[in-house]
Amino acid sequence: MNNRIVISLCAVVFGLLAGAVLMLATGHNAGSGYSYLFEGGLKNAERIGNTLATATPLILSGLSVAFAFRTGLFNIGVAGQLLVGGFCASVVGLGLDLPKVLLLPVMLIVGAAGGALWAVVPGLLKARFNVHEVVSSIMMNWVGFWTVYYGVQSLIKNPSSETESKQLPEAATLKAAWLTDLFHGSYINLGLLVAVVIVLVIAFIINKTTFGYELKAVGHNRDAAEYAGIAVNRSIVYSMAISGAIAGLGGVVMYAGNASNIQIGILPSQGFDGIAVSLLGANNPFGVLLSAIFFGLLYSGRGFMNAMTDIPPEIADSIIAIIIYFSATSILIERLLRRFKRRRANAKIAAVQEGKVKKSYVDNDR
Amino acid sequence: MWTTIVNIFPYAILFTIPLLITALGGLFSERSGVVNIGLEGLMVIGAFAGSYTVFKLQDKYPNEGWVLWMGLLVAVAAGILFSLLHAFASINLSADQVISGTAINMIAGALTIFMARNMTGSGNIRVPGFSPFNVPVLSKIPILGPLIFTKTYWTTWLILAVLAVSSFVLYKSAFGLRLRACGEHPHAAEAAGVNVKKMRYFGVMISGAFAGLGGAIIILTYSGEFSGTVAGLGFLALAALIFGQWRPLGVLAATLFFGFATTVANVSQVIPSLAVVPPIILKVFPYVVTLLALVLFSKTSRAPKAAGEPYDPGKR
Numbered sequence: 001m002n003n004r005i006v007i008s009l010c011a012v013v014f015g016l017l018a019g020a021v022l023m024l025a026t027g028h029n030a031g032s033g034y035s036y037l038f039e040g041g042l043k044n045a046e047r048i049g050n051t052l053a054t055a056t057p058l059i060l061s062g063l064s065v066a067f068a069f070r071t072g073l074f075n076i077g078v079a080g081q082l083l084v085g086g087f088c089a090s091v092v093g094l095g096l097d098l099p100k101v102l103l104l105p106v107m108l109i110v111g112a113a114g115g116a117l118w119a120v121v122p123g124l125l126k127a128r129f130n131v132h133e134v135v136s137s138i139m140m141n142w143v144g145f146w147t148v149y150y151g152v153q154s155l156i157k158n159p160s161s162e163t164e165s166k167q168l169p170e171a172a173t174l175k176a177a178w179l180t181d182l183f184h185g186s187y188i189n190l191g192l193l194v195a196v197v198i199v200l201v202i203a204f205i206i207n208k209t210t211f212g213y214e215l216k217a218v219g220h221n222r223d224a225a226e227y228a229g230i231a232v233n234r235s236i237v238y239s240m241a242i243s244g245a246i247a248g249l250g251g252v253v254m255y256a257g258n259a260s261n262i263q264i265g266i267l268p269s270q271g272f273d274g275i276a277v278s279l280l281g282a283n284n285p286f287g288v289l290l291s292a293i294f295f296g297l298l299y300s301g302r303g304f305m306n307a308m309t310d311i312p313p314e315i316a317d318s319i320i321a322i323i324i325y326f327s328a329t330s331i332l333i334e335r336l337l338r339r340f341k342r343r344r345a346n347a348k349i350a351a352v353q354e355g356k357v358k359k360s361y362v363d364n365d366r
Numbered sequence: 367m368w369t370t371i372v373n374i375f376p377y378a379i380l381f382t383i384p385l386l387i388t389a390l391g392g393l394f395s396e397r398s399g400v401v402n403i404g405l406e407g408l409m410v411i412g413a414f415a416g417s418y419t420v421f422k423l424q425d426k427y428p429n430e431g432w433v434l435w436m437g438l439l440v441a442v443a444a445g446i447l448f449s450l451l452h453a454f455a456s457i458n459l460s461a462d463q464v465i466s467g468t469a470i471n472m473i474a475g476a477l478t479i480f481m482a483r484n485m486t487g488s489g490n491i492r493v494p495g496f497s498p499f500n501v502p503v504l505s506k507i508p509i510l511g512p513l514i515f516t517k518t519y520w521t522t523w524l525i526l527a528v529l530a531v532s533s534f535v536l537y538k539s540a541f542g543l544r545l546r547a548c549g550e551h552p553h554a555a556e557a558a559g560v561n562v563k564k565m566r567y568f569g570v571m572i573s574g575a576f577a578g579l580g581g582a583i584i585i586l587t588y589s590g591e592f593s594g595t596v597a598g599l600g601f602l603a604l605a606a607l608i609f610g611q612w613r614p615l616g617v618l619a620a621t622l623f624f625g626f627a628t629t630v631a632n633v634s635q636v637i638p639s640l641a642v643v644p645p646i647i648l649k650v651f652p653y654v655v656t657l658l659a660l661v662l663f664s665k666t667s668r669a670p671k672a673a674g675e676p677y678d679p680g681k682r
Contacts, residue, residue, distance in 0.1 A: 022477075026484045074464055076403075125657070129664040134403065134464050135608060136660060138601050139653040145598075150646040267598075275468050312483035317476030325451065325469040331459045 003334075004282040010333045011280060012294070015323030019315055028311045037316070040304025041297040047304075049179075049186025053258055055296025057082070057270045059195040060250030062277025062288040063202055064115075064243045069283045070206055071239035072219025077122060077137025078247045079271025080144030081115040083262075085248025086255035087148045088114030090165055090262055093172030094156050100171040107172060108194065108252055115248020116241040118144055123240025127233035133240070141267060149264045158261065165262040174257035191253030196289070198246060203285040205242075215239050247271070269317075276324040295320055370637055374629050376498070376517040380588050382625030384409070384580040387525045388603035389610065389617045390532055391576025396612060397536070398569025399549040399562075401463045401674040404452050404470030406600025408445050408574050409581030414478035415444035416582025417592035418485070420493040434496055438521070438582050445578020446571050448474065453570035457563050460676035471600075479594040491592040493585060496521060521583050528576075533614040545569055549670035552677045562677050577603075605656040611668045627652045 020030035041051040061078045068075035075081075089111035096103060118140055125131040156165045174190040205212040217225040218235040226232045254270065255262050277295060281287030302316040326333065388405055395402040402408075420437040427433055448470070455466040483489040498517040505515040536542040547555035548565040556562050577600065584599070585592055606624055610616030631648035634640040640648075 022480070026481070076464070076468065121657075125661060129661050131660045131664055135604065136657060138403075139605060139657050139660075142598055142601070142653045143650045143657075146646055146649040149649075150644070272468065272472060275465070276472065279465065312480050312489070314476050314480040314483060314489075318473070318480050321469060321472035321476045324472060325455070325466070328461045328465040328469050329455045329459050331461065 003337075004284075004287075006337065007330045007333050008280050008282060008287070008291070008327065010337075011323050011326035011330070014326045014333075015319045018322045019319040022318060023311060023315065026311075028309060033305060033309055033311045033315070036305040036308045037298065037301040039301070040308075041301030043304075044184065045182075046184040046186045047300065049183025049188035051296045051300040052192055052293065053186060053188040053296075054300040055293045056189075056191045056195050057250045057254040057258065057268075058273055058277050058292035058295050059289055060198065060246055060253060061270050061274030062281060062292050063195075063199060063274075063285060064247040064250065065274045065278035066281060066283040066285065066288050067202055067206070067246060068239060068243040069278060070219060071215040071235070071243075072222070073123075073126070073236065073239055073243070074134050075119060075122075075137060075240065075243045075247070076134050076275065077119060077140045077144075077244075077271075078250075078274045079267045079269075080137070080141035081118045081244045081247035082251035082254060082268050082271050083148045084118045084144045084251065085111040085115035085244075086251030086262060087151055088248070089252040089256055090168060091151075091155055093168050093256055094166055098171070103171050104174065104190070107256060108249060111252035111256075112245040112248040115251060116245040119240040119244020119247065120237060123237040126240070127236040141271075145267050148262070152262055152264045156262075163264055165264070168256055168260045172256060173260050174253065175260075187258060189253075189257040191257035194249060194253060198249060199285045199289050202246070206285070247274075250274075273320065276320050276327070279324055279327040367639075372512045374626075374633055375513045377588075377633075378622075378626045378629040379514070379522060380519065381629055382621050383519075383522050383525050383587075384583045385599060385603050385606060385624060386580075386618060386621040387528065387583070388577045388580035388600060389606040389621055390529060390614065391573035391580070392604055392607045393610075393612055393614065393617055394532070394536075394545065394576070395569045395573035396607065396673045397549045397670050398545045398566045399552060399670060399672045399675070399677065400453070400456050400566050400570050401467065402449075402452060402570065402573050403464055403467035403601075403604060404449070404474075405467075405573065405577045405603050406596060406598065407467075407471035407474030408449055408577035409584070409596045409600045409603075410471075410474040410478055410594065411448045412441035412445045412578025412581030413585045413592050413596060414482065414491075414581075414594075415578065416441035417491040417493045417585045418481075420586070421485075421491050424494065434494070434586055437493075437586060438579060441578040441582030442575045443578075445574040445576070445581070447574070448578075449570050449574025452574075453567050456676065457566050457570070460678065463674055463676075475594060478592075482592060482594065489594055492590065493592070495586040495588075495590050519587055521587060525579075525583070529614060529618060536614065541568075546670075548677075549672055552672050553679075553681075556679060562679075566677070602652065605652065608663075608669075609656055609659045611663065612670060613668070623655075624652045627655075 023030040023033045042048055061082060064078050065075055089107040092110045093107050121140055122133040122136040125136050126133045152165045158164045158166050176190050179188055214230045215235050217230055218232050222232055273295060277288055277292045280291035298316040298319060302313040305311055306313040388409055392402055392405050416437040419440040420433055423433045423436060452466050452470050455461040456463040479489045482491055496519050498519055501515040501518060505511045544560045545565050547560060548562045552562045581596055584596060602624055606617055606620040610620035634645060634648050
């Protein structure tokens, strides 16, 4: 575990270095770029609030990917699940006339159900027909993309715009006045609390329950799990459903918390960022929380950086993408670390040969 | 009806070609044993490299045809270079190929817009493209003439030639046999003296070259503008690869099918007989059909057996 933290930190450092090289190569000042980037995300209470708000959907999408990873599945369909979850919640939020305390839980449940529904399809195909979940969830992404595209247009279209849904009423958004005031007008919202609670719940399920243990066992070795009497096919479907439900909640947080309507015609990039968040967080719920906040910082600071310098905001996306490449090739970092350790050991031996340390002591140490 | 078909046919072919070449690239990669879901990103890289080259060269050499071909060539080179990232991660480092491919997609999407914004501010690059022409003599043939030989592009014929050469190389040459062996049974291939890592590098590099070419063809034929995305065509190419069961002619049929499905979906609103079908059905059609194909082929799938698995010479 300790090793994983070092590897993730190395990936972050390499990503930031690569970002600096990129800024220098395109004729910008990397030092001022980074200082504006971090200032933009942390300068005052409002900006900190915005950073946390930007991180909120990433926490949930990252957790969705991480949960699937832990159970041996690669959920690359988070983007579609976010979209469908957000859409279902928006339809309910616009259609039901309930007080806020009732409406929000209903929306969260419906959103989770929408996301779960979208993820269950690849789960069932995997369990029943052994269809690889990566390909089927990519297909489900595009089916979801078009379903929401036409669903928004025919059910909840904004009368003044072709490409977005109606604004949600106050009672149907996760925005809370006290939270906005606390962070001096930031768009932070109750979604953050939802995300933190879900992180705790998932950490508990994965680490402390028989159910979580069974799901992990299937992920480690399908045949061994079956031999141990675990219903493998059912576990796969459950894993995908839970992963999709988390993503669906992410959609609610995105479209009924950070935003208050749905833009159609784009597959939300948060879905793919979830893969990066999960990798950097070593598929651990708390690691996911931290890495999502870090990515949230990069994303929320880039606007300020772009305003103060002429560095394009996509530098943040580039840094994140490079970090995920370094996480994917963590073996390279491991090798470097090992070589570093060996060199230190060699240095010690050299020191022995010069007679500075007692030889027997080092022999034991090796 | 006939005029409708004659009208949409050239567009359907136009749309099929980038899909075909990209899926064909994916075929080489997967047949060598490396799953490449980075096709989407490699297309974006090709689209950027192609439009960048044409954008820069057209100032000096306006209205010269070779500028566009140079764009395609640079796109191929950029695709190969970028695919090396995937090759290195999945072949040398035994990384998870799907994650590495995802990283390629993300890097390509972010990096190209970053570069394009440094150039144009908006991040969009407008470039001139190839012009369609009617093939002399052949376009006069009844039925086939108006369908295939009118309003056609040189790139279309180039890609069809590449398809023919690819089929030949894959099935009739020693190189193709070795490549396929690496995707089916790398240990047997190694025992027979084939350098598995080298063959897999070739497979991934060919996929980079072809996907880059596909991305540039989109820009230089029907799109005309780089905007940082190819709208999921790389993933559709991946679907076509599966639908075509990893065979060149199968891929041709699958991409033609997707090309037509997409064109029909795009123009359905102006064709009375199709306007009654809700557009959502036409839009999700290719993806749902792929899901069904996955189920149907699940028992008899001809997927390369070793695709997606890192090659570990010590494992027997």
